[in-house]
Amino acid sequence: MTEGRALVVGASHAGVQVAAGLRQEGWAGEIVAVGDEPALPYQRPPLSKAYLAGKSSLEELAIRKAEFYDKHDISLVQGTVTQIDRAAQQVVLSDGTTMAYAGLALCTGGRARSLSVSGIDLSGIFYLRTFADVASIRAWAAPGHHAVIVGGGYIGLETAASLRALGLEVTVLEAAERVLERVTAPEVSSFYERVHRDAGVVIRTAALVKAMAGDDRVREVVLDGGERIPADLVIVGVGLVPNTELAADAGLLVEDGIVIDDLACTSDPRIVAAGDCASHRMARYDRLVRLESVPSAGEQAKTAAATLCGKERPIAALPWFWSDQYDLKLQIAGLNTGYDELVLSGDPTRDRDFTCYYLQQGRLLAADCVNRPRDFMKAKQVISRGLDVDRAQLKAARAS
Amino acid sequence: MSDVTFISHDGEKREAPLEEGASLMQIAVDNMVPGVDGDCGGEAACGTCHVIVDDQWVAEVGRSGPVEEEMLAMNPEREPASRLACQMRVSENWDGLVVRLPEFQM
Numbered sequence: 293m294t295e296g297r298a299l300v301v302g303a304s305h306a307g308v309q310v311a312a313g314l315r316q317e318g319w320a321g322e323i324v325a326v327g328d329e330p331a332l333p334y335q336r337p338p339l340s341k342a343y344l345a346g347k348s349s350l351e352e353l354a355i356r357k358a359e360f361y362d363k364h365d366i367s368l369v370q371g372t373v374t375q376i377d378r379a380a381q382q383v384v385l386s387d388g389t390t391m392a393y394a395g396l397a398l399c400t401g402g403r404a405r406s407l408s409v410s411g412i413d414l415s416g417i418f419y420l421r422t423f424a425d426v427a428s429i430r431a432w433a434a435p436g437h438h439a440v441i442v443g444g445g446y447i448g449l450e451t452a453a454s455l456r457a458l459g460l461e462v463t464v465l466e467a468a469e470r471v472l473e474r475v476t477a478p479e480v481s482s483f484y485e486r487v488h489r490d491a492g493v494v495i496r497t498a499a500l501v502k503a504m505a506g507d508d509r510v511r512e513v514v515l516d517g518g519e520r521i522p523a524d525l526v527i528v529g530v531g532l533v534p535n536t537e538l539a540a541d542a543g544l545l546v547e548d549g550i551v552i553d554d555l556a557c558t559s560d561p562r563i564v565a566a567g568d569c570a571s572h573r574m575a576r577y578d579r580l581v582r583l584e585s586v587p588s589a590g591e592q593a594k595t596a597a598a599t600l601c602g603k604e605r606p607i608a609a610l611p612w613f614w615s616d617q618y619d620l621k622l623q624i625a626g627l628n629t630g631y632d633e634l635v636l637s638g639d640p641t642r643d644r645d646f647t648c649y650y651l652q653q654g655r656l657l658a659a660d661c662v663n664r665p666r667d668f669m670k671a672k673q674v675i676s677r678g679l680d681v682d683r684a685q686l687k688a689a690r691a692s
Numbered sequence: 693m694s695d696v697t698f699i700s701h702d703g704e705k706r707e708a709p710l711e712e713g714a715s716l717m718q719i720a721v722d723n724m725v726p727g728v729d730g731d732c733g734g735e736a737a738c739g740t741c742h743v744i745v746d747d748q749w750v751a752e753v754g755r756s757g758p759v760e761e762e763m764l765a766m767n768p769e770r771e772p773a774s775r776l777a778c779q780m781r782v783s784e785n786w787d788g789l790v791v792r793l794p795e796f797q798m
């Protein structure tokens with residue numbers, strides 16, 4: 293069934309990879325990717341890194357050059373899909389037009405989670421998910437200004453580093469007891485708190501935001517205890533809400549994300565999904581996992597494309613992630629949920645390179661590698677293949 | 693126009709037009725060369741753009757730098773002429789360049 297139109301909803305990391313993958317796997321008919329952002333599909337990770345710091349242009353962020361789409365006969369359509377009619381095999385766009393499909397891929401990603409506190413609509417308060425968000429932040433941010441970042445996750449911390457590079461004063465407010473609480477061990481959190489403090493960032497943990505205050509624009513962030521922190525701009529980075537409404541309205545199974553199996557099929561086997569919007573039942577972890585990462589969006593998208601072309605290419609790659617802050621390149625292999633033992637190579641209280649290994653019943657589950665690409669590559673292999681580990685060897689400085 | 697040839701592990705050849713200043717990884721993905729993934733978009737963070745430069749071209753193209761070295765060191769398919777394609781900026785002298793692809797990108 294590779295005739296007719298393959299329709300991809302959402303044209304970012306997952307959507308572009310599905311479209312490219314469809315051609316690669318031999319889809320003979322039309323391929324259309326509908327996306328609602330007014331730009332050639334671009335890479336999101338640099339938004340909080342090089343692009344925010346002014347070190348790259350939007351053009352350089354393009355996932356594929358404009359000619360790519362022409363050359364491989366992939367149509368990009370700017371529009372918003374508002375409804376899926378599964379019975380009629382067509383979607384409805386916000387301007388009322390309908391588009392029939394022979395194959396459908398949902399790659400709708402997610403949107404920034406909003407903070408529901410009073411004053412949140414004041415000007416000078418931003419989220420960070422799209423290039424348009426960054427353009428607004430860059431237009432507003434001036435050297436010497438005080439930026440308050442709400443949320444000490446990867447995006448919040450990367451944003452802190454990039455704003456420091458632009459010459460701003462930066463305070464990070466984290467509601468939990470430590471930054472990166474959901475994703476790393478306390479040792480790694482302490483490390484990042486240290487390097488940010490060394491770079492002049494004020495990090496406040498257990499800081500619950502109660503309100504934003506100001507006049508024609510934001511002036512202060514008010515904490516739960518009543519403390520008022522002056523702010524020229526505020527960036528909210530408190531997580532992501534997957535865009536699943538379209539799928540849910542169409543009656544597809546949604547549990548946090550759109551539920552997909554190893555072949556990226558939703559509860560309707562004729563519809564596939566991939567990326568931040570998808571919850572994958574992963575045998576490796578024996579649960580539904582919704583990942584927010586470019587590599588996983590790409591992996592799921594390749595599978596989704598193959599599935600639409602009638603081929604079997606199960607999602608298999610080990611999840612991994614990276615984050616750049618200052619001179620530090622963090623590479624994470626695997627997911628650490630459920631670890632019962634930590635092994636450290638290097639001293640995160642002192643060094644700028646170390647690896648934190650997460651073990652479960654003596655098996656390697658995951659590794660956070662800071663400026664240790666060798667450890668990362670090694671860990672990826674050990675975890676994927678379920679190889680035995682020798683703690684002394686892990687501990688010894690750097691894989692060899 | 694100048695071309696680069698990618699030879700898959702099975703010996704299958706794929707030619708793609710070179711574009712000065714682009715990275716070799718970008719050229720591979722823009723031309724859908726199977727066997728080059730480029731998962732991290734060129735950050736030297738993933739290692740899925742591993743190529744092995746043909747012996748004749750090593751002198752012209754150069755060997756891996758320290759960052760690539762770190763990423764490639766643990767790769768079982770690593771060869772002396774291994775490079776990360778995302779770290780290779782195409783130069784006008786590369787017309788006819790030949791690179792081989794490993795069996796697996798990891």
Ligand SMILES: Cc1cc2nc3c(=O)[nH]c(=O)nc-3n(C[C@H](O)[C@H](O)[C@H](O)COP(=O)(O)OP(=O)(O)OC[C@H]3O[C@@H](n4cnc5c(N)ncnc54)[C@H](O)[C@@H]3O)c2cc1C
Nearest residue numbers: 302304305306328336337373400401402567568584585586
């Ligand atoms: C600042 C920032 C930094 C990041 N850094 C990293 C990093 O270092 N490493 C990493 O691996 N990941 C990183 N990520 C996460 C990564 O960007 C996401 O995992 C990735 O973008 C997911 O791709 P996606 O295509 O699934 O979803 P998205 O990128 O969210 O794209 C979905 C697209 O679909 C569009 N859309 C949604 N609904 C509709 C509709 N109904 N009709 C039409 N269009 C629609 C959206 O507007 C959007 O353009 C970062 C994210 C951000 C925001």
Ligand code: FES
Nearest residue numbers: 730734736739778
């Ligand atoms: S594209 Fe990721 S290392 Fe080259």
